[in-house]
Amino acid sequence: MTKRSQPDQSLIAMPSFKAMRSFVAAAKYRNFTRAAEALCVTQAAISRQIRELETHLGTELFVRSGREVMLTPSGAALFDAAQLSLLNIFQATERIRRQKSDKRTLTLCCSPAMSTLWLSRRMHSFFSANPDLDVNIITTQHFLALEPGIDPDIFVTKIFDLRPGYLRTPLFHEVVYPVCSPGYLNAHPELKTLEGIRNSVLLDLNPYGRAQLTEHVDWDAWFALQARDWPLAASDHSHYFTSNDYGLVVQMALDGQGVALGWDHLVRDMVREGRLVRPVAEELTLSEALQYLIVKEEKADDPACLRLKAWLIAQFA
Structure with a gap:
């Protein structure tokens, strides 16, 4: 019954x-x-x-x-x-x-910073060359704990051991250096030394919500790796701002509110355009931190996925 x-x-x-x-x-x-x-x-x-x-x-x-x-x-x-x-x-x-339509949709997963500062500036060229493809962008800091039903075709992330069934291609080592706006540098010429930067307004990226991301670099770590280990921590400095939103940190630097650490692949375009400048030549190459392009194994030979993969690799190159 x-x-x-x-x-x-x-x-x-x-x-x-x-x-x-x-x-x-x-x-x-x-x-x-x-x-x-x-x-x-x-x-x-x-x-x-x-x-x-x-x-x-x-x-x-x-x-x-x-x-x-x-x-x-x-x-x-x-x-x-x-x-x-x-x-x-x-x-x-x-x-x-x-x-169910003839048009293909691919899902690409990356960090919010990658999406806002890098991908958004370039997607128009991909769509112009590939009018038959749509791209669904998913952003997250929690690559290992995506919501049920989210099954990206491609990831761009530094977490290489993401999940079974994906193939990875190394893209580049991360490079980090100080950046600020041209106006802020003109108003603070002392920024042309590490000591001057240390005593300026520091804009920092904190690790909150980013526990899955390795090689977190803040100002204290950056200075220490430059063999400059000041007794006073950056967080104890009177001119110090921190956020876990890297897009906000970069925007504050663009607005002339201080000096930020710039991840080269995210700020390089703005430096080239003159919207940001590098007050000192010192930089840090994170030899253990690689960004990867990670593709679903079952899509490895899919023509649409291969086109997006090749375009991404070319853009990073």
Whole structure:
């Protein structure tokens, strides 16, 4: 005898998808007529859906003022959740739809800094040369603990022993050196010595949330490896800022707020363009820290994956 499922009250009590879609459109455009035009329905249909939703919730979601509508506090709270939920549903269905289309989608996983400071500047050239390919970029600092369902085709990471079923290609050793804005150097000519940098405003990258990444280098480590071991730690200095967001650290350097440690592969373009400068010639090559291109073994001979792999290697070269 088949056991019957108990009624799911959370699903039963949930408003209809059509009503939520009408509500989000009305909240977005602040006008029922414009919402109706956006959804290709009548204004009466939008009004009816909103009225039924308000009756279901037992509260007003909009304040009507002439042709414009404004969200009530209850409406604003619902809009924040509903807009994000509908967007997630749309993105999931689009991913499924693209899997069934002729256009190939590859998933590339890298760090947020790599994505923002390196990849975003170059992807247009890949898409121009490969109009038949889409690339889904996943960023993380936790390469060993990706969310279920995330299965990248290619990684760019310094963690070489990532997971079984992937093949790795070494790309480059990391090189680290101080950088600042030209204006900051002009205002602080003492930065042309290591002592001057040590006494300036130091912008540092902290290891919070980066435990899986090896060879973390902060200012104390950098100075020590330059045979400069000052008794006072950088973190005890009166002019010291730290964040685990490397993009923020670099932006503060660009804005003339201090001196940052620049990872060459991430800041090289900005140095070449003159947006950042190297106040001293000293640098640190991390001989034990390699960045790798890691490709799913089952995709090793896939033509689309080979194109993305070859493009990445060429860009790093």
